[in-house]
Amino acid sequence: MKDANRNELTIEEAGRVAALARLKLSDAELEAARFELARVLGHFRQLETVDTSSVEPVFNPQDSVNKLREDTAIEGLEREQLMSLTEYVKDGCLTVPRTVD
Amino acid sequence: MDLLKQTAGGVGLLLADRKISSVELTADILKMTEERDEVLGCLITVDKANAMKQAQAADDLLADVGTGSLLTGVPMVVKDNISTAGIRTTCGSRMLEKYIPPYSASVYSRLQKIGAVMTGKSNLDEFAMGSTCETSALRLTRNPWDHKRVPGGSSGGSAAAVAGGLAWYALGSDTGGSIRQPAGYCGLTGLKPTYGAVSRYGLIAYASSLDQIGPMAQDAADCALVFSAAAGPDKRDSTCVQDVSGSLRAGLDKLNRDVEIVLSGGSVDKISLKGLKIAVPAVWREHALQPEIADVLEKTIKKLETAGAICSECDLPLLDESIPAYYLIASAEASGNLSRYDGVQYGSRTQAADVSDLADFYSRTRAEYLGPEVKRRIMLGTFALSSGYYDAWYLKAQRVRRLIKDYYQSLLADYDYILGPITPATAPEIGTSLEDPLTMYLSDIYTVAANLTGLPALALPCGFDKNNLPIGLQLTGRAYQDADLLRTGMAWQRETDYHLRVQQIRQLGPAEGNTNLFAGGGNEKIHQSLTGVAL
Amino acid sequence: MTYETVIGLEVHVELSTASKIFCGCPVTYGQEPNTKCCPVCTGLPGALPVLNKNVVEYALRTCLAVNCEISRITRFDRKNYFYPDLPKAYQISQLYQPIGRNGWLDIEVNGTKRRVRIHELHMEEDAGKLMHDPWEDQTLVDYNRCGVPLLEIVSEPDLRSAEEALTYLEQLRGILQFIGVSDCRMEEGSLRADVNVSVRPAGSNEFGTRTEMKNMNSFKAIGRAIEKESLRQIELLNEGGRVIQETRRWDENKDASFPMRSKEDAHDYRYFPDPDLTAVHVSEDWIDQVRRELPELPADRRKRYIGELGLSDYEAQIVTGHPVISGLFEDVYDLTKLAKDTASWIMGEYLQLLKDKNCGPENLSLSAEDLAAVVSMTAEGKVNRVTARKVLAAVIEDGVKPQTYIEQHGLAMVSDASLLEDTVRRVLAENPQSIEDYKNGKKKAAGFLVGQAMRALGGKADPQLLGSIINRQLSEA
Incomplete structure (x- = not known):
């Protein structure tokens, strides 16, 4: 557990989180985000006082299992429907800035 | 329009009896919407053509005797995070400002089948993240009770539309209180159903393990009609209950029949508060509640007891901890759910000319088109899941969630319901909440537990503050016993008339420059007569 | 110093289910871009995944076939990263509770047996395909492959040479094909491997720094890439350098690998359990049912062929190399x-x-x-092998029945001893020189005479009988 016992959040850490989340923040925005995050986390540290040893986490309140579907193929969307969601289309494909070599 | 005094069920009866037609009613309500919504700001999209088409279909359905339901042809609105094929679904975000989904949410399809008429898509906090509707990037919604104030959030547009007389019911979604809190602020009844009772397929996710779609309306009977139409298994949502035993359905069908009997002037024995065991957590009395809310709650307890309910004090550990648990889980899930808004396949895309690489492309798109509160929660969630922090923050929160869930379960083994406030205060003024996110988060303290535990919770009007703003109470019930919960809500509303006050608001409409419809001595009489039940 | 190469393989195999892992879109290959998609596999807002039961069945089958322990409770997790081929910006995969763990596969190379341990086996969804737009500086995105079910089979670093790695892969491919979970067409990308390579001084117990080459989809390239990469690392170490942990791209044309540009936030995938999916509980009954339906695995079949049918190791290896071939062998053997x-x-x-x-x-x-x-006729001496080959070709080309073809073309073998005796007598009479040569020790002359007699009989003579008659008449001559 790294740095979890610390209230402070460095600007580098905040920057790392913003980069992971793909949010371009200006220096001022980043500093504001760092401050807010640190403040919220500082308050949220009250969770540490709760003894959760040998407590299983809940990932979904609905605890049924094996929600499976039969392996049957059905028709999906027409390509035109899919491609109508954006104007960035060429030859039946979406286009994005160059990503492959 | 006189019909605004009616509930959805009441209008439904008139439609079913062919005393009015849906086409006329819908045309009227669209006109009303045009007049009122400029001030109220409830709707992001109004689709007149769609509404009139659905109204015609409803009339056809009603002409075919016995095929309609009590909601057939009754105009309503749908929160703008519920996908509607061919109709713009924005989530109140500039990111999805032009997004027209090619498919419909299961719940919308279900309502369409019974002849629902949707006039528009209602405003919400951006991606349902907020408690005031003010984080919406597209509209500012005003509380019909007092235009200086917020309608609550995130389903604020839905609440304001029903309270403002633009619709007879609305679909909202509730992740941490987003149905109950605006219902409370706007003097409405709202149900956060048991997690898994209503399909989430097509609900644009904020936090998948907490989100649930539910009804908002003038009373519990209307909520029962809407919930009954909305709930049911869906093979496209793995987390939607199969209801193998059919007990949820059976309970709803029975409730539906009872509602019809009541609406037709009959009486039903089982709608009663007598003998109900209600837990009242003592901790709420120690909390910093607005004095009138504390007052109203004490009176509510007395009133419940007078009606034959047995109210007992109980402990409620981990109430304070429910806030961090909720915000960590919701934000973590949101950080994943909202990553798809990257400008590639749909939604807005950065127009910057100097994009340096793919990461820059994503980062600019997201920074430009997502709002501050959304970014804040994405940051929090990303942090809680990131390497080295997962155990201490995310998993810890999920473990605390287990403790909360277990405690509620044990409490509900002994009691039928848990009673509490919805919010620490009544609707705040516009522009006073967003400055301090932490304080805003803390105001969700009474509502998030129902989402963490998945339990059904019902918001009911129970009084007014000194500004004549509505105060609500919250009843939390057992999982999948939503029908019983609604029945109890109906019983409460048979004993009281707090829920009727909104009729006046609906009829008055937003007079020019109006800031508080009940302010001043002139309206005090209405207040007196409406709350004239002996307490 | 001598070095040892250490190799671990992460094999991704596309399952040949009818529909995708979390939606009903068909699993196909080579379709027009973006024509096999729906709101779920393209991650449209609000769409939700529902798990395909057959994907779990196929994973269970594979777990049993590669000796994995099966998790009784298995879950899916979200792996978060941004890339244009991943429309949700997360891949639904398994990290915390994969369906299979601690398996193994025995391989044999040059007579040495080695047990390759399998660290884990998990289910996940495939991503889409990106293509470079040659006309403009942009990338084209096709989502057809999004949501195609994958199994990832992760070996421990137990392989020590390219040959071992390829043997392991071949064996694994054979198993996957045998149990019917995948067609394993590498050229279509339905079997791909990430190859981890490191080197260490021979005898050392510690691992060296490894590099990874992702998405390799031919055996030839994998073998070559392992050889070149271990050489590169050894040279680097010998020159006093050190290996950097990195992902490298194998360029088949240049016969070399190159470092990929590293992502600044690589490897913080923020995995967490997918709240849209419920857990899968695998009961003992379910496992038993899958086990009962599991076909005989290639290794067991080989053992049986050698022990019971008297095939050599080599023969057994070849006829169990592919499920279709193996099935053909089984059926033909049953008949003959x-x-x-x-x-x-x-x-x-x-x-x-x-x-x-x-x-x-x-x-x-x-x-x-x-x-x-065809096999029976030849064995029974009704036709000779050369003729039988013609028959087989005709069966395949024209779809005729072997018996019909032989009758129509009068190809039945001549085993009439008296006809053969007469023919041989005539041939000997016509070739006195050959008889002379034979008597003078040129045994080759007999072969010439067999050929002459065979030609006279239109190639249909029973070769054994003909040979023995010629030998007898020569010795009598």
Whole structure:
């Protein structure tokens, strides 16, 4: 557990989180985000006082299992429907800035 | 329009009896919407053509005797995070400002089948993240009770539309209180159903393990009609209950029949508060509640007891901890759910000319088109899941969630319901909440537990503050016993008339420059007569 | 210093289910871009995944086939990263509770057996495909492959040479094909491997720094890449350098690997359990049912062929190399009870046909009955092997029955001893020089005479009988 016992959040850490989340923040925005995050986390540290040893986490309140579907193929969307969601289309494909070599 | 005094069920009866037609009613309500919504700001999209088409279909359905339901042809609105094929679904975000989904949410399809008429898509906090509707990037919604104030959030547009007389019911979604809190602020009844009772397929996710779609309306009977139409298994949502035993359905069908009997002037024995065991957590009395809310709650307890309910004090550990648990889980899930808004396949895309690489492309798109509160929660969630922090923050929160869930379960083994406030205060003024996110988060303290535990919770009007703003109470019930919960809500509303006050608001409409419809001595009489039940 | 190469493989195999892992879109290959998609696999807002039951069944089958322990409770997790081929910006995969763990596969290279441990086996969804737009500086995105079910089979670093790695892969591919979970067409990308390579001084117990080459999809490239990468690392170490942990791209044309540009936030995938999916509980009954339906695995089949049918190791290896071939062998053997002859035909004529036609066993239409007829006729001496080859070709080209073809073309072998005696007598009479040569020790002359007699009989003579008659008449001459 790294740095979890610390209230402070460095600007580098905040920057790392913003980069992971793909949010371009200006220096001022980043500093504001760092401050807010640190403040919220500082308050949220009250969770540490709760003894959760040998407590299983809940990932979904609905605890049924094996929600499976039969392996049957059905028709999906027409390509035109899919491609109508954006104007960035060429030859039946979406286009994005160059990503492959 | 006189019909605004009616509930959805009441209008439904008139439609079913062919005393009015849906086409006329819908045309009227669209006109009303045009007049009122400029001030109220409830709707992001109004689709007149769609509404009139659905109204015609409803009339056809009603002409075919016995095929309609009590909601057939009754105009309503749908929160703008519920996908509607061919109709713009924005989530109140500039990111999805032009997004027209090619498919419909299961719940919308279900309502369409019974002849629902949707006039528009209602405003919400951006991606349902907020408690005031003010984080919406597209509209500012005003509380019909007092235009200086917020309608609550995130389903604020839905609440304001029903309270403002633009619709007879609305679909909202509730992740941490987003149905109950605006219902409370706007003097409405709202149900956060048991997690898994209503399909989430097509609900644009904020936090998948907490989100649930539910009804908002003038009373519990209307909520029962809407919930009954909305709930049911869906093979496209793995987390939607199969209801193998059919007990949820059976309970709803029975409730539906009872509602019809009541609406037709009959009486039903089982709608009663007598003998109900209600837990009242003592901790709420120690909390910093607005004095009138504390007052109203004490009176509510007395009133419940007078009606034959047995109210007992109980402990409620981990109430304070429910806030961090909720915000960590919701934000973590949101950080994943909202990553798809990257400008590639749909939604807005950065127009910057100097994009340096793919990461820059994503980062600019997201920074430009997502709002501050959304970014804040994405940051929090990303942090809680990131390497080295997962155990201490995310998993810890999920473990605390287990403790909360277990405690509620044990409490509900002994009691039928848990009673509490919805919010620490009544609707705040516009522009006073967003400055301090932490304080805003803390105001969700009474509502998030129902989402963490998945339990059904019902918001009911129970009084007014000194500004004549509505105060609500919250009843939390057992999982999948939503029908019983609604029945109890109906019983409460048979004993009281707090829920009727909104009729006046609906009829008055937003007079020019109006800031508080009940302010001043002139309206005090209405207040007196409406709350004239002996307490 | 001598070095040892250490290799670990992460094999991704596309399952041949009818529909995708979390939606009903068909699993296909080579379709027009973005025509096999729906709101779920393209991650439209609000769409939700529902798990395909067959994906779990196929994963269970594979777990049993590669000796994995099966998790009784298994879950899916979200792996978060941004890339244009991943429309949700997360891949639904398994990290915390994968379906299988601690498996193994025995391989044999040059007579040495090695047990390759399998660290884990998990289910996940495939991503889409990106193509470079040659006309503009942009990338084209096709989502058809999004949501195609994958199994990832992660080996421990137990392999020590390219040859071992390829043997492991071949064996694994054979198993996957046998149990019917995948067609494993590497050229279509339905079997791909990430290859981890490191080197260490021979005898050392510690691992060196490894590099990874992702998405390799041919055996040839994998073998070559392992050899070149271990050489590169050894040279680097010998020159006093050190290996950097990195992802490298293998360039087949340049016969070399190159470092990929590293992502600044690589490897913080923020995995967490997918709240849209419920857990899968795998009961003992379910496992038993899958086990009962599991076909005989290639290794068991080989053992049986060697022990019970008397095939050699090599023969057994070849006839169990592919499920279609193995099925053909089984069926032909059942009809003929001639194990050696059947193996000989499959390894000879049959494989040659595949090679000539440049096609896979699944694309060659040859029924077990027809091949069995050809094998039996030859063994019974009704036709000779050269003729039988013609018959087989005709069966495949024209779809005729072997018996019909032989009758129509009068190809039945001449085993009439008196006809052969007469013919040989005539041939000897016409070739006195050959008899002379034979008597003078040129045994080759007999072969010439056999050829002459065979020609006189239109090639249909029973070669054994003819040989013995010629030898007898020569010795009597």
